[in-house]
Amino acid sequence: MTKSIFSDFPPQEQLQLPACIKCVMPQAVNGHFHTPFSFSAFTEIEQVFKMAKAEGISVLGINDFYTMDGYPEFTALAVQYRIFPLYNIEFMALQKDLQAAGVRVNDPNNPGRTYFSGKGLKFPVALSAPMLTLLTQVQVESNRQTATMIDKLNTWLSETGIDIEFSFDGIRKKYAKNMVRERHIAKALRQAITEQYPTEAAQQAAWTKIFGGKAPKSPLTEAAALENEIRGNLLKSGGKAFVPEDDKAFLSLEQVIALIIDAGGIPCYPVLLDNAKGELTDYEADYESLYRNLTAKKVFSLELIPGRNKPEIMEAFVNFFHEKGFVITFGTEHNTPQLDPVTVFGGDSKPLSPAMKRIGYEGSCVIAAHEYLIAQDKEGYLTADGAAKTADRNDFVRLGDAVIRTFVQR
Numbered sequence: 001m002t003k004s005i006f007s008d009f010p011p012q013e014q015l016q017l018p019a020c021i022k023c024v025m026p027q028a029v030n031g032h033f034h035t036p037f038s039f040s041a042f043t044e045i046e047q048v049f050k051m052a053k054a055e056g057i058s059v060l061g062i063n064d065f066y067t068m069d070g071y072p073e074f075t076a077l078a079v080q081y082r083i084f085p086l087y088n089i090e091f092m093a094l095q096k097d098l099q100a101a102g103v104r105v106n107d108p109n110n111p112g113r114t115y116f117s118g119k120g121l122k123f124p125v126a127l128s129a130p131m132l133t134l135l136t137q138v139q140v141e142s143n144r145q146t147a148t149m150i151d152k153l154n155t156w157l158s159e160t161g162i163d164i165e166f167s168f169d170g171i172r173k174k175y176a177k178n179m180v181r182e183r184h185i186a187k188a189l190r191q192a193i194t195e196q197y198p199t200e201a202a203q204q205a206a207w208t209k210i211f212g213g214k215a216p217k218s219p220l221t222e223a224a225a226l227e228n229e230i231r232g233n234l235l236k237s238g239g240k241a242f243v244p245e246d247d248k249a250f251l252s253l254e255q256v257i258a259l260i261i262d263a264g265g266i267p268c269y270p271v272l273l274d275n276a277k278g279e280l281t282d283y284e285a286d287y288e289s290l291y292r293n294l295t296a297k298k299v300f301s302l303e304l305i306p307g308r309n310k311p312e313i314m315e316a317f318v319n320f321f322h323e324k325g326f327v328i329t330f331g332t333e334h335n336t337p338q339l340d341p342v343t344v345f346g347g348d349s350k351p352l353s354p355a356m357k358r359i360g361y362e363g364s365c366v367i368a369a370h371e372y373l374i375a376q377d378k379e380g381y382l383t384a385d386g387a388a389k390t391a392d393r394n395d396f397v398r399l400g401d402a403v404i405r406t407f408v409q410r
Contacts, residue, residue: 002072004123005079005407006375015402021394024401026354026361030342031061031086032117032270032303032331037070038090039181041339045073048334049081051342058408059364060342061086061331063117066139068125068263069178075123084404086329086367087121089265091138094250104281106272115270116256119301119329120367120381122264122374131262134255139179141249143168146180153185153234153241160209164192185241186230187337190223210234224337257297261386264374266327266367268301269294273309273317287320300388301327301363306356311346315356322359325390327381329363330356365400366393372403 018024033048034040042048045062052060060083062074068089078085092115098105099112107113127135147168154165166188168180175184193210197203200220207216211233218225234241251259257267274280284290294300302321306314318328330344330352344360346352352360370380381389381396389396 002075002124004375005075005085006372009372009375009403010406012372012399015399015406017398017402021362021397024358024362024365024397026358027058027404028056028343028357029059029061029329029361029364030057030331030344031059031119031329031360031364031367032063032088032305032333033061033342034064034090034333034335035062035070035074037067037177038064038179039176039183039335041334041337045070046077048342049077049083052083053081055341055343057083057342059084059086059361059368059404061088061119061329061364061367063088063090063331063333065090065092065179065181066135066142067177067179068121068123071123071125082408082410084368084407086119086364087123087265087371088268089118089121089260089263090270091116091118091256091259092250093253093256094247095253098283103283105283106270106281108272108275108281113250114253115272116253116260117268117270117303118256118260118263118265119268119303119327120264120266120370120374121260122371125263127259128262131259134251134259138249138251141246143180145243145245145249146182146185148243149182149185149235149241152243153189156234156240157210162193162206162210164189164196166192182231182235183227183335183337185235186227187223189230189234190227194220212240227337253297257299257386261382264380266301266370266381266388267297267299267386268303268327268329269299271302271304271317273304274313275308278310278313287317291321291324298386298388300325300390301329303329303331305333306330306344306346306352307332307340307349309347311348311350311353314346315353318356318359325388325393327363327366327388327393328359329367330360362393362397365398365404366396367400368403369396369400372399 095112102111105114373380
């Protein structure tokens with residue numbers, strides 16, 4: 001087992017903390033990206049580190065769905081490349097009361113469905129038996145759903161005269177790790193069609209059959225766009241291979257938060273914010289209401305993917321919650337086939353403003369300090385009852401900055 005990065009780290013009194021919060025010099029961070037352990041634009045975890053090193057990024061945060069299996073490899077690469085690791089995880093929870101009321105949270109199409117992250121989990125991983133059972137449950141149910149999708153896809157391909165057949169184990173071995181996602185199926189199908197039908201005309205004809213008589217809208221050379229079209233036509237509601245998710249595949253938000261805390265992490269709400277039309281979901285549209293809802297659940301951490309938001313909307317939102325004491329981080333997600341830079345850009349494809357870079361780095365510092373403390377079995381950013389130490393945020397920023405600088409300079 002990979003050991004903790006803090007196993008031979010200097011004690012706190014030997015760390016050179018900045019004298020004040022203004023003395024903290026922001027470094028480039030990507031606090032949220034997915035790896036092949038869930039689904040990712042990256043073919044391997046090391047690809048992230050190579051790109052991050054070339055782009056001058058000092059902190060990376062792994063953020064896979066339902067799994068911490070990538071942590072050992074992620075840790076070894078962090079040590080090799082001297083890029084500080086943030087240990088995160090992501091879930092899809094279900095708030096049944098909001099589902100019944102038709103309230104969209106941070107999934108614009110499914111009321112009640114709630115994406116939720118944990119930040120700064122303890123590594124090596126240490127989950128209690130009940131929480132490990134919960135985590136295993138959602139992993140099994142998620143894979144069961146995708147296995148059924150693959151069976152239905154095989155049936156449809158046979159009916160349309162396409163001589164291609166997949167197995168769950170085959171897709172998992174070639175395209176995934178332990179978790180098989182809907183996007184893995186789309187990638188497998190796209191590549192199989194390309195291999196079996198060498199000409200563009202033959203591929204067009206095959207896709208038209210598979211899409212029920214509709215020709216593909218995407219250029220066949222644009223893998224990301226075509227895979228999204230595959231998902232929309234076949235794997236989403238109304239598609240021939242669609243399989244509804246069983247309630248067993250979702251934990252309640254309360255269970256997710258309990259699991260994250262049990263794993264040593266900080267509960268964090270991933271913000272969807274505005275879409276291309278500037279619209280926000282019901283849950284996020286009123287900032288004051290969102291603040292009350294989150295704090296009632298003892299959630300004082302947020303993350304955003306700035307590349308999908310208008311900078312002016314994002315900055316107003318971030319400033320509102322930062323002034324309320326929230327810890328805020330930014331990332332790129334990389335949860336689609338599109339391989340973009342690891343550097344975090346805004347929705348206008350421009351760099352984040354200095355103010356946003358500072359807030360994002362300070363948020364990462366809090367998580368780094370939390371990881372450092374819990375590795376020593378000390379209390380981190382959360383109190384024993386799960387409340388965040390918002391009044392001490394600046395102290396955690398200073399400690400985390402020292403931890404990050406010490407690690408990357410060793």
